[in-house]
Amino acid sequence: MGMPIAHGIAGGIGGIRTAGDLVARCEMTKMRLKDAKKYVANKLGIDVSCIADEFTMRKLREDLDICTITGVPNVARHLEAKSRIADILGIKIRSVDHLKLKMKV
Amino acid sequence: MEEYLTRLGDGKPIRQTKKQIYDDLNEGTKNMAEKAKVPELTSGDLEYIAEIIMAPTRIVSVKPGNEVVMTHDVGPLKIMADQSNSGVNVPCSREQAMSIYERIIASDSAELGHIDYSFKPVKPIVSQEQSVLQNVLQMTTLPIFYGAMPNLGLYYAPDGPFPEPIALIRNRKMEDAKAAMNGAAERFIEDILYMTTRLYAVGLDALNIDTTAAAGDPDFWAVLHGTEKLKKECPELCIEMGMSGEFILGFHGELKYNNVRLAGLWPHQQVKLAEKAGADIFGPVVNTKPGKSFAFNIARATTAVKECVKVSKIPIHVNMGMGVGGIPMFETPPIDAVTRANKTMIEVAGVDGV
Known part of the structure; x- marks a missing residue:
């Protein structure tokens, strides 16, 4: 595991510590890196x-209610957070749609 | 004359002078440029890579603002499996391993995979994979990939229904060998569709087709056609096509996709076919030469990947595990080499992810 950790520290965005998961979701729709970062920043x-800045993103994630890396009670996490991320970024997230299907929403 | 600590391609520490580093950088970029018929790195690129190699600190990192997205192969197995998957044998479930990726490693994405990491062996137990995936999707926020290998070799005797083609080629039964390869490729397409449509049905975000073309041009042909079919069946699924080697081995020799012969293609040519098939992310590979220096290997790898990034319309997530992308061929790659390769690929080749 030392190698993936070294990669993440040297050049990773930082996952849910920052906005790494959000940029990843945009790249998954064929957006190139610069466009994906701009899209997320705009949204x-x-x-x-500030995309990879912990100081900015820690508070913003809590305010937007989209999951923080530390376990803050009552901040949305996991499927709850993903449903909010889909709305904020204006993208489809399959597991959120799956939940809606089950809820008949 | 001052010497700098660097590595051989097998990870062994060596010391090189500035001139030796520059000589190896030049040799590495020329080697790849000649083989793949792509431009050499510029003198500015080589100077920047030399600075990275000669940096006095043990680890280096990208400049703020240059960070990229991280995707992973092998997924939870790196945490809970044994050495055969480069795992560290932490006793935990795959669901727990996914949380470790999200909340301890702070990865940008995570990948679920089975211990027998190929599509064929996982097919009979796909319901188990669906169940674990459902758990994972309910307890994570980051994007979840499912990873497996095409591994066309499993479709040949003694493991599979088709005769082993290399033995047929040795016996000059070329048509029989081609028939075996075509049969294996078709069977793989059935399997990847069977597996993936079921994982998609429970909410899978993305598929990582890992080590594409490990069994040569029929393997690549099968993945391209499988991707094309999957994008019709699962239109919202992200597909990452990760390669296994720097060029496509021509076991069959006559297979084409979109009128392009597959055997002998290099990363900048492979990516255009991946795009055509509908892949959303492409993962090029450049192999590390263990007997050559880190400078040679990183210059060689960056030369190929820079051109791949330039011609691509989709994000490029370069493979940077043990023995590829300039990383030494060693099970626990030294972090001085890992971080130097990482910074070079991001800031010189311009990759969208690692």
């Missing part, structure tokens, strides 16, 4: 330079 109302 979150932040500068692109």
Whole structure:
């Protein structure tokens, strides 16, 4: 595991510590990196330079209720958070749609 | 003359002068440029890579703002499995391993996979995979990939229903060998469709087709056609096509996709076919030469990947595990080499992810 950790520290965005999961979701729709970062920054109302900044993203994720890396009680996490991420980014997330299907929403 | 600590391609520490580093960088980029018929790295690129290699610190990192998305192969097995999957044998479930990726490693995505990491062996137990995936999707926030290998070799005797083609080729039964390869490819397409449509039905975000073309051009042909069919069956599924080697081995020799012969293609040519098939992310591979220096290997790998990034319309997530992408061929790659390769691929080749 030392190698993936070294990669993440050297060049990773930082997952749910920052906005890494959000940029990843945009790249998954064929967006190139720069476009994906700009798209996420625009949707979150932040500068692109803040995408991987823990100071900005920690508070913003809590305010937007889209899961924080530390276990903050009552902040949305997992499927709850993904349903909010789908709305905020304007993208489809399969597991959220699956839940809606089960709820007949 | 000052010497800098660097590595051989097998991970062994060596010391090189600035001139030796520059000589190896030049040799590495020329080697790949000649083989793949792509432009050499510029003198500015080589100077920047030399600075990265000669940096006095043990680890290096990208400049703020240059961070990229991380995707992974092998998934939870790196945490809970044994050495055969480069795992560290932490006793935990696959669901727990996914949480470790999300909340401890802070990865941008995570991948679920089975211990027998190929589509064929997982097919009979797909309901188990669906169940674990459902659990994972309900207890994670980050995007979840499912990873497995085409591994066309499993469709040949003694493991599979088709005769082993290399033995047939040795006996000059070329037509029989081609028939075996075609049969294996068709059977794989059935399997990947069977597996993936079921995982998609429970909410899978993305599929990682890992080590594509490990069994040569029929393997690549099968993955391209499988991807094309999957994008029709599962239109919202992201497909990452990760390669196994730097060029396509021509076991069959005559297979084509979109009128392009598959044997002998290099990463910048492979990606255009991946795009055509509908892949959303492409993972090029460049093999590390264990007897050559890190400087040679990273220059060689960056030369191929830079051109791949340039011609691609989809995100490029370069493979940077043991023995590929400039990383030493060693089970626990030294982090000085890992971080230097990482920074080079991001800031010189311009990849969208690792």
